[in-house]
Amino acid sequence: MQRVVRSLSRPMATATRLQPATSSTLPRIVRYSSTSASDSYEFIKVSEPRARVGQVTLNRPKALNALSTPLIKELNTALRAFQGTPSIGAIIITGSARAFAAGADIKEMAPLTFSRAYLDSFIENWSELTTSVKKPIIAAVSGHALGGGCELALMCDLIYCTTSANFGQPEIKLGIIPGAGGSQRLTKAIGKAKAMELILTGKSFSGEEAEKWGVAARSYPDHESLMKATLDTAETIASYSRVAVQACKEVVNKSQDLGVRDGVDYERRVFHSLFGSIDQKIGMTAFVEKKKAEWFHE
Incomplete structure (x- = not known):
């Protein structure tokens, strides 16, 4: 996975931002x-x-x-x-x-x-x-x-x-x-x-x-x-990747509002956009290398 991240000029320290955050403005979660x-x-x-x-x-x-x-x-x-x-x-x-x-x-x-x-x-x-x-x-x-x-x-x-x-x-x-x-x-x-x-x-x-x-x-x-x-x-x-999961929810819900032709066009645009995510690179590289994907959620 390090090779994937370096190819995108992203430091491994990026993963640090994915640790659970706390905020005094949010109710305490058990x-x-x-x-x-x-x-x-x-x-x-x-x-x-x-x-x-x-x-x-x-x-x-x-x-x-x-x-x-x-x-x-x-x-x-x-x-x-x-x-x-x-x-x-x-x-x-x-x-x-x-x-x-x-x-x-x-x-x-x-x-x-x-x-x-x-x-x-x-x-x-x-x-x-x-x-x-x-x-x-x-x-x-x-x-x-x-x-x-x-x-x-x-x-x-x-x-x-x-x-x-x-x-x-x-x-x-x-x-x-x-x-x-x-x-x-x-x-x-x-x-x-x-x-x-x-x-x-x-x-x-x-x-x-x-x-x-x-x-x-x-x-x-x-x-x-x-x-x-x-x-x-x-x-x-x-x-799974938070980016991909959110995108899946978005396109399925959009199917309830759009006709099939407009819905497929919308789905394709979201599909294309995911090729700009780090997780797409991580996921596909892990698949090719037969490794478990370690998601960055980015």
């Missing part, structure tokens, strides 16, 4: 602990259960992890902290075995008026993770993922779930509609006919169906096996 929580949070737990993997666990057990404004603010803060931590390569959002998130906090929503919801842009910040976090996010879903919980999972880049997980957009039963992207993302995932039926009837669907329909990438028999598989996948993703 390292390599699957259960310890940051003292900064009330409604979530933050940990690094594997090297280079960050995890946010929703933690309102009495409310089945119902999503409230305070919880979403904490979630966004934790995700921004992971985004700003160079050592983190992938992020997991999960709940408990009983509930990923059983919906939005109805007690918070019930008294809202149109003008208050409109002027305050109610739940707009729920979608912050789709714009502010460039690192891949995996949703690990057990139990209920209804309403806002289903929408939160759909915002993530990848969903793993248990076969018995309970997904759905039951807002029709409350006299409202999905408000955090459910009608859009669910329709893109499963098609108009199935999405229309689910949203108009409020019916739920299982984790087994979620995998069959393409909502989830994989389903597992229980919470324990779900979390192991999710951690394994997150660890694998985090082991």
Whole structure:
């Protein structure tokens, strides 16, 4: 690898900049602990259960992890902290075995008026993770993922779930509609006919169906096996070049906004741009020399 770096006139000391950074402006992140929580949070737990993997666990057990404004603010803060931590390569959002998130906090929503919801842009910040976090996010879903919980999972880049997980957009039963992207993302995932039926009837669907329909990438028999598989996948993703991983996420997400021809043109431009990265040189040289690539993430 030294020959590659010298050919690019880059000193080996560059690797020093890749060591985990600390900042007094970021909430403290507990390292390599699957259960310890940051003292900064009330409604979530933050940990690094594997090297280079960050995890946010929703933690309102009495409310089945119902999503409230305070919880979403904490979630966004934790995700921004992971985004700003160079050592983190992938992020997991999960709940408990009983509930990923059983919906939005109805007690918070019930008294809202149109003008208050409109002027305050109610739940707009729920979608912050789709714009502010460039690192891949995996949703690990057990139990209920209804309403806002289903929408939160759909915002993530990848969903793993248990076969018995309970997904759905039951807002029709409350006299409202999905408000955090459910009608859009669910329709893109499963098609108009199935999405229309689910949203108009409020019916739920299982984790087994979620995998069959393409909502989830994989389903597992229980919470324990779900979390192991999710951690394994997150660890694998985090082991690759951060530059290439971010580019992969970018082009796949762009496919949801562009037609095929424009999407392929966009992909090709990003593909060309990666030939300006150090990691492309390192990766291809390591492949030719049958060595393990040691990424610079540059």
